[in-house]
Amino acid sequence: MIVVKVGGGAGIAYDALCADLATLTRAGQRLVLVHGGSHETNTLAERLGHPPRFVTSPSGYTSRYTDRATLELFLMATAGKVNKVIVERLQHLGVNAIGLSGLDGRLLEGQRKAVIRIVEDGKQKVLRDDWTGTVEKVNTHLLTLLLNAGFLPVIAPIAASDAGEALNVDGDRAAAAIAAALGANTLILLTNVPGLLRAFPDESTLVRHIPRADIEEYLPLAQGRMKKKILGASEALAQGVGRVILGDARVAEPITRALAGEGTVIV
Numbered sequence: 001m002i003v004v005k006v007g008g009g010a011g012i013a014y015d016a017l018c019a020d021l022a023t024l025t026r027a028g029q030r031l032v033l034v035h036g037g038s039h040e041t042n043t044l045a046e047r048l049g050h051p052p053r054f055v056t057s058p059s060g061y062t063s064r065y066t067d068r069a070t071l072e073l074f075l076m077a078t079a080g081k082v083n084k085v086i087v088e089r090l091q092h093l094g095v096n097a098i099g100l101s102g103l104d105g106r107l108l109e110g111q112r113k114a115v116i117r118i119v120e121d122g123k124q125k126v127l128r129d130d131w132t133g134t135v136e137k138v139n140t141h142l143l144t145l146l147l148n149a150g151f152l153p154v155i156a157p158i159a160a161s162d163a164g165e166a167l168n169v170d171g172d173r174a175a176a177a178i179a180a181a182l183g184a185n186t187l188i189l190l191t192n193v194p195g196l197l198r199a200f201p202d203e204s205t206l207v208r209h210i211p212r213a214d215i216e217e218y219l220p221l222a223q224g225r226m227k228k229k230i231l232g233a234s235e236a237l238a239q240g241v242g243r244v245i246l247g248d249a250r251v252a253e254p255i256t257r258a259l260a261g262e263g264t265v266i267v
């Protein structure tokens with residue numbers, strides 16, 4: 001079992017990704033795809049006059065401040081356009097993909113953080129009306145049902161809270177939770193960079209290999225959203241996933257390349 005997460009940043013080669021998924025599926029590989037939608041969400045939010053706001057937590061993690069209007073934009077862009085366009089591409093290639101958000105059938109369950117602490121201009125602040133959360137449970141029964149019936153699940157990173165509310169959750173950490181719950185041997189996190197860069201944005205400084213015991217040492221290299229990927233990787237490994245590969249989603253055969261060791265391999 002391989003769980004692939006593809007980012008939703010600019011420059012992702014979705015056609016190449018879907019072609020690779022089709023080849024691997026035909027070869028009998030069981031796969032789950034999780035995707036992001038940050039670029040589409042930003043574009044839609046700007047167009048509809050509700051520009052995105054990114055906030056940094058006291059521990060240095062950056063995330064999208066998700067008020068109710070932003071949550072609805074995130075649903076439209078991520079569970080709507082991005083999810084359905086990927087499913088369309090896969091269906092066009094003859095793969096029976098099924099697009100779901102984690103809200104559907106309570107596929108992903110999470111805890112809402114209605115109040116978040118942020119650091120802005122050097123000061124700690126509290127923000128309310130936040131619709132984000134962290135995945136705490138994966139409905140493996142539903143996923144296994146779909147996989148056994150021959151579907152390729154394509155999952156948007158939205159979870160259901162205890163109260164049945166939609167929550168914006170981090171796609172990398174959601175993919176890590178899914179990989180761990182399904183007992184996947186490999187988690188591949190594809191994004192618009194070749195992997196973890198020692199000196200971002202210089203792509204010649206790619207870190208090729210990280211032993212799991214040393215992962216903490218590499219965290220300071222990652223800025224912004226890359227930090228969440230390293231966190232997701234360490235969560236997946238701690239819960240039994242065999243290896244995590246951070247790979248490039250801008251190239252042909254992105255999954256096959258990652259499986260061949262291109263990118264940052266964390267074992």
Ligand SMILES: Nc1ncnc2c1ncn2[C@@H]1O[C@H](COP(=O)(O)OP(=O)(O)OP(=O)(O)O)[C@@H](O)[C@H]1O
Pocket residue numbers: 006007008009035036037038039171172190191192193195196197198199200221222223224225226227
């Ligand atoms: N040391 C680093 N090495 C590589 N990328 C880095 C590093 N530090 C920061 N980054 C940034 O992290 C980004 C990847 O995270 P980002 O959230 O943008 O993408 P994603 O996860 O693919 O998208 P989404 O949030 O939609 O799922 C890169 O585009 C890069 O700008």
